[in-house]
Amino acid sequence: MATIQRIRKTIYVYKYFVIIFILIGGLMLYPLIDGFYLSLYQKNLMYPAKEKFLLFGNFKKLFFDDPMFWLVFKNSLIFTVASVGFEYLLGLSSALLLNSKHVPMKNFFRGIVLLPWIVPIAVNSLNWKWMLLPEYGYINIVLKVLGFGNLARGWLTDLKTVFPTVILVNVWRSFPFFTVVILAALTLIPKDLFEAAQIDGANRWQTFRHITFPGIKGISFVIITLHIVWTFSNFDVIYLLTGGGPLHYTEVLPTYLYQQGFHFFKIGYACSIGVFIFLFLVVTIGFYFTKISSIQEAK
Amino acid sequence: MRKLYLLIIVSMVILIMSVSVFSQTITLQVWDVFDPVTSPDARAREELFKQYEEENPGIKIEHNVIVYADLHDKAVVSGAAGSGPDILHMLGEWIPEFSMMGIIEDVTDKVNSWEDKQYFPDSTWDVAFYNGHCYGIPSIASPRVLLYRKDYFDSVGITNAPTTWDEMKEDAKKLTRDTTGDGKTDVYGFAFCSSSDAIRGPQEFLPFLWQTGAEWVIKENEIWKPGFTIDQAQEVFQLYYDLVHTLNVCPPGSIGWGYLEMDNAFVVGQTAMCHNGSWMQHYEENAGEIFKNWGGAKMPANENSATYFEVKVEGIGKFSKNKEEAWKLLTWLLAKDQMAKHTAGDNLPSRTDVISLPQFQEDTFKTPFLEAISDGKPYPKLPMAESNKLMMNELQNVLYQKKTPEQAAQDLLKGLEDILISINE
Numbered sequence: 001m002a003t004i005q006r007i008r009k010t011i012y013v014y015k016y017f018v019i020i021f022i023l024i025g026g027l028m029l030y031p032l033i034d035g036f037y038l039s040l041y042q043k044n045l046m047y048p049a050k051e052k053f054l055l056f057g058n059f060k061k062l063f064f065d066d067p068m069f070w071l072v073f074k075n076s077l078i079f080t081v082a083s084v085g086f087e088y089l090l091g092l093s094s095a096l097l098l099n100s101k102h103v104p105m106k107n108f109f110r111g112i113v114l115l116p117w118i119v120p121i122a123v124n125s126l127n128w129k130w131m132l133l134p135e136y137g138y139i140n141i142v143l144k145v146l147g148f149g150n151l152a153r154g155w156l157t158d159l160k161t162v163f164p165t166v167i168l169v170n171v172w173r174s175f176p177f178f179t180v181v182i183l184a185a186l187t188l189i190p191k192d193l194f195e196a197a198q199i200d201g202a203n204r205w206q207t208f209r210h211i212t213f214p215g216i217k218g219i220s221f222v223i224i225t226l227h228i229v230w231t232f233s234n235f236d237v238i239y240l241l242t243g244g245g246p247l248h249y250t251e252v253l254p255t256y257l258y259q260q261g262f263h264f265f266k267i268g269y270a271c272s273i274g275v276f277i278f279l280f281l282v283v284t285i286g287f288y289f290t291k292i293s294s295i296q297e298a299k
Numbered sequence: 300m301r302k303l304y305l306l307i308i309v310s311m312v313i314l315i316m317s318v319s320v321f322s323q324t325i326t327l328q329v330w331d332v333f334d335p336v337t338s339p340d341a342r343a344r345e346e347l348f349k350q351y352e353e354e355n356p357g358i359k360i361e362h363n364v365i366v367y368a369d370l371h372d373k374a375v376v377s378g379a380a381g382s383g384p385d386i387l388h389m390l391g392e393w394i395p396e397f398s399m400m401g402i403i404e405d406v407t408d409k410v411n412s413w414e415d416k417q418y419f420p421d422s423t424w425d426v427a428f429y430n431g432h433c434y435g436i437p438s439i440a441s442p443r444v445l446l447y448r449k450d451y452f453d454s455v456g457i458t459n460a461p462t463t464w465d466e467m468k469e470d471a472k473k474l475t476r477d478t479t480g481d482g483k484t485d486v487y488g489f490a491f492c493s494s495s496d497a498i499r500g501p502q503e504f505l506p507f508l509w510q511t512g513a514e515w516v517i518k519e520n521e522i523w524k525p526g527f528t529i530d531q532a533q534e535v536f537q538l539y540y541d542l543v544h545t546l547n548v549c550p551p552g553s554i555g556w557g558y559l560e561m562d563n564a565f566v567v568g569q570t571a572m573c574h575n576g577s578w579m580q581h582y583e584e585n586a587g588e589i590f591k592n593w594g595g596a597k598m599p600a601n602e603n604s605a606t607y608f609e610v611k612v613e614g615i616g617k618f619s620k621n622k623e624e625a626w627k628l629l630t631w632l633l634a635k636d637q638m639a640k641h642t643a644g645d646n647l648p649s650r651t652d653v654i655s656l657p658q659f660q661e662d663t664f665k666t667p668f669l670e671a672i673s674d675g676k677p678y679p680k681l682p683m684a685e686s687n688k689l690m691m692n693e694l695q696n697v698l699y700q701k702k703t704p705e706q707a708a709q710d711l712l713k714g715l716e717d718i719l720i721s722i723n724e
Contacts, residue, residue, distance in 0.1 A: 045379055046399040046682055050724070133560075134552025135569065154552025159699055243496040246555045247695050262372050263684050265400065267379070 032278070039275045043268035051268075058272035068248065068256065069273075076252040079167060080232045084224060086171045091178020092220075096212075098179065099186045110183070117176035125240035128169045132156050156242055159249055166250050170237050174227065181223050182216050189215035221292055228288075229281055253277050325621050326359045327628055330374070331388035331613075334364045338581045339644035347637055351628060358624060367498055378402030383616035385625040389435065390498070391426035391610040392678035398429045399682065404615040407433040409626055415634065418650045426610035426677045435614030436633050441647035442606045442675035443506065444667045445599065446565065446575040450592040451486060460596030464510075464538060467572070467599040471548035474571040488548035490561050490570040491539070493694050499558040501687040502607045502678075503574050504694060506598060507535045509605035509676060515686070516679050516719065523681060523719045529708045534601075536697045536704035543698055554698045574598060576609065577668050581645035595667030597674060608675025610649065681722055689714040 039058055043051045062069050097103055098110050116124070131138040132155040140152035155165045189211065197207045235254035238244060244251035244259065253273060261270030329348070333341035341364075348360045363384070365373060371393060377383040378400055387403065397403045410416055410433045416424075423437035445467075447460055451474055461467040471488025478486050492499040505515055511534050514526025543549045550569055553560070564570045566582050568589065583590045598606045613633065615625045631637060635652050642648040643658055647668055659665055693711045696702040702710065 045375065046396055048401065135550060135564075154554075157552050157555040243494070245495040245695070247495075247692065247699060247701065259688075262375055263688070265375065265396070265684075 035271045035274050035278075038268050039271035041268045043266075045265035045267055054268070058269050059276070061269065062272055062276065068251075071248060072251045072253055072256045075163070075248075075250065076232055076254075078163070079170070079234075079238075079252055080228060082167045083170045083174070083231045084227045086167070087175045087178050087227060088220070088224060090171060090175040092182055092216075094175070094179045095182035095186055096208075098183055113179050114176050116173050117180075119173075121173065121236045122240060124173055125169065125237055129156065129241055132165065157246060159246065162242060162246065162249050166238055166241055169241060170231070170234070173237065174231075177227075178223055181219055185216040185219040186212070225285055225288060229285065232281060233277055323357045324359055325357060325624055326361055327386065327621055327625055328361045328363065328384040328616075329386045329388075329628075330363045330365060330370060330384040331386075332365065332367055332370060333388075333641075338578075339584070340581070340641050340646050343643065344632075344641040347632060347641060351631060358628070360628070368496065374402060375400070378617065381618055383618045385616055385619040385621055386629055387435075387614050387616050388438070389612045389614060391437075391612055392683050394427065394429050394434050394612060395680055396682040396684065397614075398432065398434050402617050403434045404617050404619070404622060405432045405434065406436075406615060406626065407431075410436065413630060415630070415650075418635070418652045420649070420651060422608070422675075422677070423610050423649045427612045427614075429680060435612035436629060437610050437649040438613045438633055438638070439611040439642065439646045440608065440649040440672075441577045441668055442608045442671040443502065443574050443576055444595040444597060444606065444671050445572060446579060447572045447594050447596065448565075448568065448592055449594040451571040452594075460594065461599045462597075463599050464601050468538075468541060468546060468548075471542065471572060472546050475546075475548045486568065487550045487553075487564075487570050488546075488572060489542055490549055490553055490556065490564050490573045491542070492556050492558055492561050493539075493553075493691060493698055494555050494557040495688060495691045495695060496557065499561070500691045500694070501683070502609070504535065504690055505678070506574070506605050506607050506676075507538060507601075508532065510598070510601035510603060511535060512602040514679070516681065516715070522723050525712055525715045525719070527712070529705070529712055532708035532711050533704045536694065536707050539694060540697050540704055544700070555695065577647050577665060578645045580664050583645075583664075593664070595664070597667065597671045604674045605676055606671050606674045608672065608677050610677055685718045686715055689718065 040053060040055055041051055042054050042057065094113055098106055098113065103109065119127075130136075132140075134140060134152070134154035134157065137155075139155065143149060143152045153161060155161050193211050194207065197211055202210070233254055234252070235258060238250050238252055239255050239258065242250045244255040254277070257270050257273040257277070260266045260273065331344075333344050335341045335345045345362065348362055352358055352360055367390065370388070371390075374383060374387055374389075374393075374397065378397070379402075383402060389397065389403070394403075398405075410424075410427075419437055420440070423440045424433070427433050427435050427437050445460055452458070452460075452470075455473045455476070457470050457473060461470045467489070474486060474488035475484060476486055477484050491503050494500055508515060508527055508531065511527070511531040513528065513531040516523050517526040518524075543554065550564060553564070556564075561570075561573055562575065562579065565573050565575065565579075566586060579593070586593075597604060613629055615622055615629065619625050632641075633650075635650060638648045638650055638653045639656055639658070642653065647665065648654050648659070653659070654669070660669070689711065693702070693707040693714070696710075697704055697707045
């Protein structure tokens with residue numbers, strides 16, 4: 001009787017998860033498994049009759065026969081590391097400022113700082129594209145007005161500036177997330193720790209190193225991990241700003257995947273790129289977790 | 300109580316579903332690029348849709364306006380998923396790839412039995428046909444011309460539009476100048492598209508290639524081969540290089556421009572010449588008096604004259620559930636009276652009985668376009684996505700001075716040969 005009641009209770013609890021599992025399975029698992037499956041085939045939407053099973057043929061082509069892949073992979077790594085790095089630094093700095101008692105109108109600035117993140121990505125990217133125009137873009141006009149006209153250029157057409165510019169736009173869009181999360185973590189650090197440090201004569205750097213940073217380390221790890229995943233697989237910002245150009249200078253794996261799949265219709269090959277992105281992220285994040293865990297265990 | 304709520308919700312769902320199943324309203328999804336906000340022809344098309352709905356109770360038209368680049372991708376994605384619109388507006392160059400993908404309906408029998416077929420020139424049907432099958436009705440047929448500012452020409456003493464490449468380069472040089480006296484050049488002689496994602500870039504590149512006497516591809520014994528030599532491609536790359544670097548007649552930062560940047564630069568008066576189409580007439584409303592200074596002429600020639608003849612086709616989606624109704628709407632929309640209304644502003648109609656109407660023949664802005672039709676050539680009839688990308692990449696390599704025109708020409712030929720191998724397989 002007790003067993004039957006326990007079973008009924010378990011079913012009662014878990015039946016609410018069934019819908020979620022079905023949704024996750026349908027929306028995530030099925031495309032993932034289908035993507036793996038298609039990556040094993042030579043499949044071109046224009047030649048449906050020429051579909052054939054290659055096993056790892058697409059991956060062999062990707063790693064050994066496609067010179068564009070390594071360039072694009074390198075771009076993805078640089079884009080991810082630079083974006084996440086600067087987002088964290090900017091997010092941390094702004095969170096520390098917004099948590100400081102010396103900053104007036106804190107609540108107002110806490111709201112304003114969210115704006116880049118709230119604006120839809122498409123609106124954001126297209127606005128930046130117009131602002132960065134060489135002749136009529138707002139950025140160049142302001143530079144000229146301030147007497148820095150020699151710095152004005154085609155930010156998205158100059159090969160030297162296009163990649164840093166795209167990184168800048170991505171950082172501007174994403175750093176508010178770091179700010180908000182780190183700010184929340186800062187408010188949870190007990191105030192008496194700072195008072196005790198002040199009494200002990202600790203300077204600002206010592207306070208940050210021994211009290212502030214340990215207090216936000218855990219959450220920092222989580223948001224950096226999330227942003228590595230989001231940034232490495234980011235498509236929309238680069239696609240809307242430059243389309244991966246000029247001359248593939250801003251081409252990253254997601255835009256390359258899109259081109260192969262939806263411009264050249266090589267669905268099998270595009271899926272192999274998708275599988276690579278997925279596996280690379282799983283391995284990288286897994287390694288990251290393992291490293292962090294072993295450091296924490298050592299402490 | 301919870302069971303009662305569940306019963307009510309399930310009953311409502313069944314009721315809504317049964318209403319939609321038994322409803323007599325057929326919704327036709329039309330995907331095109333005609334934006335009523337910016338184009339008078341698009342506004343006329345919207346009015347025609349409303350008229351059709353009034354004349355055909357039970358038909359509702361859902362009009363989706365999508366820019367060309369996104370329209371292509373959306374058609375591909377939805378087609379791959381087994382869905383799509385009832386009526387799809389297409390560029391002629393999409394017909395080969397869409398028909399190979401099986402996402403557009405073969406309407407050969409319908410077209411052959413359509414009494415209005417005779418009013419469309421064979422050159423436009425050529426674009427709508429692929430491998431002997433017809434995939435739509437040509438709706439717009441317009442060549443590209445050299446669009447130029449007559450007032451700028453007058454101010455530097457040029458009396459006629461250039462007729463050769465050399466004249467074009469000379470005129471562009473004269474037209475590039477400082478007009479405000481601040482010591483900085485503010486008008487440039489020429490602009491073109493070179494964005495790697497541009498639809499317009501290849502449409503400008505190909506006429507230059509044709510003007511050297513070459514073709515992009517030729518078919519020999521059912522095998523596609525490149526239709527140009529390295530020298531011919533090099534000549535075209537050299538022209539672009541000269542315009543940007545030797546003569547400095549293009550706006551700074553214009554490398555990588557798409558059609559929006561190029562069209563806007565001409566509209567605001569930053570550039571004096573560009574290759575463009577009849578849709579520029581939709582700026583007439585906003586440009587005001589300046590529009591009267593816009594002139595058009597046949598594209599300057601090299602070995603021969605040639606221009607891109609753009610034919611746009613409206614077809615039926617393969618996965619449409621209302622093909623008969625879609626065909627009825629399409630043939631009504633492209634009938635003489637209706638076509639005359641929705642191409643009166645900024646497009647050129649494909650029907651001979653419409654283009655011969657006084658509103659088109661007497662419109663001075665349209666005159667150079669009508670004269671250029673005889674030089675017009677459509678896109679090659681094979682999937683062009685990869686070769687378009689190759690073309691623009693090599694062009695950018697030249698413009699960014701990563702390759703010489705000769706190196707780019709060699710790589711263009713080699714790259715095209717590689718692409719044609721998979722097409723020929």
